[in-house]
Amino acid sequence: MAEWLRPRHMNEALQLLAELPAEQYQIISGGTDVMVAQQLSAPRDIAVWLDLSAIPELKTVEVTTEGIRIGAGVTLSVLRRHPEVQKHWPMLAASAAVTGAAPIQNRATLGGNLCNASPAADNAPVLLAYAARIEIAGPNGTRLLPYEQFHLGYRQTDLATHELLQAIHIPYLPAGSRVYYRKVGTRAAQAIAKVGIAAWIHFAENQGIIAARFGLSSVAATPCVLPNVSEYLSGKRISNIHESMIREKVSSDIKPVDDIRSTAGYRLEVASRLVWEAIHCAQ
Amino acid sequence: MIYPQRVDGLPKITGKALYVDDIPLNGVIHASTIRSSCAGGVVEELTFDPTFDWTPFVVVTAQDIPGLNAIKMLENDQPVLVDRVFRHAGEPLALLAHSDPCMLETALRHVHVRETPLAHPIFDIDEALGAESTIIPGNVYTDYLLNKGDVEQAQKNAECLIVERLLTPSQEQLYIEPQGMIAVLQEDGVLRIEGSMQCPYYVLDALEQCTGLDKNRLQVVQSTTGGAFGGKEDYPSMIACHAALLALKAGGLPVKLIYERGEDLRVTPKRHPSRSLVRLGANSEGELQFIDMDFAIDGGAYRTLSPVVLSRGVIHAPGPYRCANIRVRGRAVATNHPPFGAFRGFGAPQSIFALEVAMDRLAAKLNMDPAELRQKNLLHRGDVSPTGDLVGEDCFAQEILDEALRVSHYYERQDAFRVWNAAPHDTLRGIGLATFAHGAGFTGNGELYLASQVFLQAHADGQVEILCSNTEMGQGAATTLVQIAADALKLPLEQVHLAQTDTARVPNSGPTVASRTCMVVGDLIEKAAQRLLQKLRDEGGLAQTFTPAEFNAVCLRMQESGKDLLVSASYQPPVDMLWDEKSFTGRAYASYAWAAYIAEVEVDKLTLETRVLNFTAAQEIGHAVHPQIVQGQIEGGVVQGIGYALYENVLWNPFGVMANDRLTNYIIPTTADIGPLQIVLMEKGLGAGPKGAKGVGELPMDGPAPAIVNAIQQALKIDVAQIPAMPELLLDLSRAQRGSQCQ
Missing domain, CATH: 3.30.465.10 (Uridine Diphospho-n-acetylenolpyruvylglucosamine Reductase; domain 3)
Incomplete structure (x- = not known):
């Protein structure tokens, strides 16, 4: 029988956690991922559930x-x-x-x-x-x-x-910030992302880019940033940004794969297009 | 207008309805299936770990089958449990049952299967047709030819000719309730099976063959069924046989065999994938000179229902068009996939997709609007149909296209989309159409062989029961049939009931498939109702017009005087229903429903995601018994068709089994993906059913995929030869097209 622990305070949670044997507990809060994994994965013996939902x-x-x-x-x-x-x-x-x-x-x-x-x-x-x-x-x-x-x-x-x-x-974002977010899923709602992108672009008053930062999902082993794209954009005016260079930089920043939801080729192309779109359409 | 409430509605929305997994049972034992891993081969050894205590388990292998080890279907080629040789991954080898599901889980790890895999499993239609290694001789289950006129000759005269190769994928029915059965050997010696199913008498026949028990010792009961769409036509026989075999060894304990969603997706039959080679020829006026199609469907590893799916596909392949020269060769091919089976449309969506997309290519080549090309070629009264019979009064292909064009504002939208696409928008828009007809009821002489029968039983209190084997599975049949009977009996709806589908009580009125329930069985119920009234008039003195109270009084009087209140009606084919299965000539269906579907789509320029902006589904269906249920059927079918067109992509693992076996990765549309649906019902009252009704269950599955693909082609100016038209595919196609334009 598994044990279910529901601490009422952060300190209590940390104390309990310190005493739990590694690999045999599962932390749970909303449970929307954990419970699904329970159903689908090979059975794993969980001795203790640490429920954080009452803190x-x-x-x-x-x-x-x-x-x-x-x-x-x-x-x-x-x-x-x-x-x-x-x-x-x-x-x-x-x-x-x-x-x-x-x-x-x-x-x-x-x-x-x-x-x-x-x-x-x-x-x-x-x-x-x-x-x-x-x-x-x-x-x-x-x-x-x-x-x-x-x-x-x-x-x-x-x-x-x-x-x-x-x-x-x-x-808070500095003045001159513009942002862009888009999720490309397998359908319009209740979907897992094929590509997700968030962009923050900091424009100077003369419309040059001071700095830009991107976050992407589903295009690498982890959610990732685009350091080469950011470096390329830094200090550039929009008119000096080339689509081919964006493509090249995006390719060097992400490692998309073929999987059950999409293809590496689609992810790379769409990521490049959306970065370009973000630069031009961020609000 | 307020339509009658659904008779099954309240228990379903309040959660009172009991689906198979909800049925309370005492002392139940849970069952699990041990399956093959390789895509065909030989089971060398099936070992039950001797160190493990098997005494509390019920174990069944092929050796325990008292009757024939074959699922009763068109041919006895599919084993109930594999003895040695098998043809696909996921084939049942043995069955286990135990009262504790956790123990069952543990025990499964103590069963070891050693297989010698097939050296070269085949998963592709054309590979199967050319393969040296064969699953069955030639790898073809069935080879049909519909041949009218002289295609070779017509080809010489055609002024405009196109050749296309079109592909459709498999598709999962995705009924909400996974499949499952309960079996118990009762004290009276009757083996009782209860579960989720479309066709109780198929299950009964399969049980008789497999258990060797006499039919009076077998009872099949349908539990509340949470969707089926064809997916519960043949496979419930398999699950029922498995549960029954365990029950025979379980000492009277009820055996429950319920599939988890993933197992259901992996092993139960889905829509047949298809490959069509289409050649169309026309004169410069756009009049079709010939239709030539090589239509092949993947039947999977056993024959199951493939020949009948193929026959419907072949007959629907030439569409609702007038054409003197037609050749359709249809083949159902053997591969090492789990068998494909029935799914709403039953072969027709595949061949209609091929023809309707090809029609748009022909229109493009003729530089003619797709609607105009169809206007020129649709069948009219007095024409000769593709199967060679005379088209009678019941032909509304032209009328329904005109109506669809009118209500969808087809030409105005075309203009508007041209303007839209020329402007710098984020999307490109297109409008596409498909015209088609769908035959209701079993193909050809199928209804004759079925010889369906229904009973009506009146009771002393004036309540009337419909006894038939047709099943409510969410589609609304229970309400529709009750309505037909009540209407014919001139009684309030509350006085008529559909008896539970239990083979111990109901006669065989055929399976609940092929858009036949309302039209064929409904017609029998109407006839039986007239007979009941006649009987009450003749034997009980019921007046020509009567109140329910008077009806009740006559029933009571007859009952008291020992007269029976049971009537029956049996199927009689229409006099002009002549069909030659060998030559594919004659009248293939009692009635066709006529349809024109129009899709408006927009495609995102960056991501190539397609959204359906509007969808118009116009159909002539004879008569809508319950318009709201009809509308629901059509909306549901259109949504399933949108899924087929854009989202639903069955992926195969290296063993030929569905790889995306979860709802997170087998993608069906949600309401957020569906634009407004405009459903237009035209009722001309000439169908073979009650008040001229025709079947509508399958029809709405046929049109959406070609209409949507044709719309995408209009939007992107590319050729799309397969579905689902996923963004990945459209991106590749549009990049290839851009590449070729640069050269």
Whole structure:
């Protein structure tokens, strides 16, 4: 018989976690990924379930002078409807709104979407483009990590055995920022992304690009950024940006594969087209 | 207009209806199937780990089959359980049952199968036709030829000629309720089977053959069935035989064999993939001179229903067109895929897709509007049909196309889309159409051989029961049949009931397939109702016009005086229903429904995703017994057709089994993918069913794929030769076209 632990506070959760034998526990919050994996994967003996859904600290959204701090247990339904999120970080409201369907969004949490570490995670590209940082709690206190450094490999994260993702921090964008988000799924709703893209482009008053950052899903083993594209765009005026160069830089930044949902060729081509589109149509 | 409520509606929406997995059972044991892994080969050894305690398990292998080890279908080629040689991955080898599903799981790990795989499994139609290694001689189950006039001669005179090769994929029915059966050997010695199915008498026949039991010791009951679409036509016989074999060894305990979704997707039959080589010839006026089609469907590893699927595909291949010279060669080919089977449309969507896309290519080559090309060639009263019979009064191909063009504003939309496409929008738009007819009921002499029978049983309280073997599976048949009977009996709906489909009680009125229930069985019910009234008049003195109370009083009086209140009606073919199966000539169906479907699409220039903007489905269906149910049937079929056209892509693993066996990766459209559907019903009242009704169940599956592909071709100015028209395919095609334009 498995044990189900439902701590009421973050400290309690960390304490429990510190005592759990590795490999035999499963952390669960909304359960929208974990429960599906339970049904589909080879049976794994889970001795203990650590349920984070009753921890109030994980449910808070705080707007500060620097930006927003979103508890890891905040649901996607809350995010898609949050007025501050809609106003200052519209890409996050948009990505939350296209993650699964409404019943999924009611249960699924932002932290869960990141910790599940799917390369197709719908909210990951947005957090990469917004240069989010994540707050990780462990036995020795908390640490802040640029989200970009969180995903280490396919379904591998920087989270250590006895650590929990506590919150996500997103800064305000500087004046002159424009953003672009698009999910290309297998259908219009309730789809897993073939390509997901979020872009932040910082324009100078003279319309030159000061900096640009992209987040993509489903085009590599992890959600990823496009360092070569960003470097190429930095300091360029739109008129000096060439489609062929974008294509070349995108190709060097991503590693798409053929899988059950799409082809490597389609993903590469569409990623290139959407980067080009983002540069020209970001709002 | 308020239509009668569905008789099955309330229990379904309140959750009271019991689907097979919901039926409460005492002492139930759960069953599981051990299957082959390779795509054909030989089972060298099937070992039950001797160190494992098998005593609490019920185990069944081929050696335990008391009767014939073959599923009763057209031919006895498919084993109930593999003895040694097998033809595809996922074939059942043995069965296990235990009261604890977890123990069952554990036990499965203690069964070891050693297989010698087939050296060269075949998964492709043309490869099968040319292969040296064969599954059956020549790898062809059935070879049909529809031949009218002289195609060779006509070809010499044709001024415009096109040749196309078109492909359609498999498609999963995706009924909401996965398949399952419960079997129990009762104390009275009757083996009772209950489960999700379309055709209880198919199951009964299969059980009789496999168990060797007499039919009076077998009882098949249909439980509430959560969708079927053809997928529960033949395969329930397999599951029922398996459950029955376990039940025979289970000492009276009920055996429950329910497929999990993934297993259901991997092993149960789906739509036949097809490959069509089409040649069309026309004169410069656009009049068809010949239609020549080589139509091949992948039957999979056993014959199952493929010959009849093929025959419907061949007959529908020439479309609703007047053409003096037609040659359709149809072949059902053997491969090492699990057998393909019945799915709404039954071969017709495949050949209609090929013809209708080819018609648009011909129109393009003639520089003629696709609608105009069809206007010139549609069948009219007095024409000779592709199978050589005279087209009578019941022909509305022209009328329905005119109606579809009118309500869809076809020509205005064409102009608007031209303007749209010239402007710098993010999308390209196109409008496409398909004209077709769908024959209702069994093909040719099928209904004659079925010899369907229905009973009506009136009771002393005036309640009337319909006894037939046709099944409600979500499509609305229960309500429709009750309505037909109530209407004919001039009684309120509440007074008529459809008896549970139980072979111990109901006669064999044939399977619930082929768009036949309302038209063929409905007609029998109407006839039986008239007989019942006649009987009550003759023997009970019922007046010519009567109130329900008077009807009830007569029933009571007759009952009290010991008179029976049971009537029956049996199928009699229409006098002009002559069909020659060998030459494919004569009248293939009692009635055709006529249709013209028009799709408006837009394709995203960046991602090549296609969205259906509007869809018009116009059809002449004789008479709509319950217009709301008809509308629902057509909307559902159109959506399934949109899935077939754009999303549903069965992928195969290296063993020829469906690889995308989850709903996360087998993609069907959601409401977000479906634009407005405009359903137009034309009712001319000349069909073979009640008040001239015709079958509509399958019809809406035929038109969407060609209409949508034709619309995409208009939008992108490319040729699309296969479905689903996924963005990946369209991207490759549009890049190739751009490449060729640069040269």
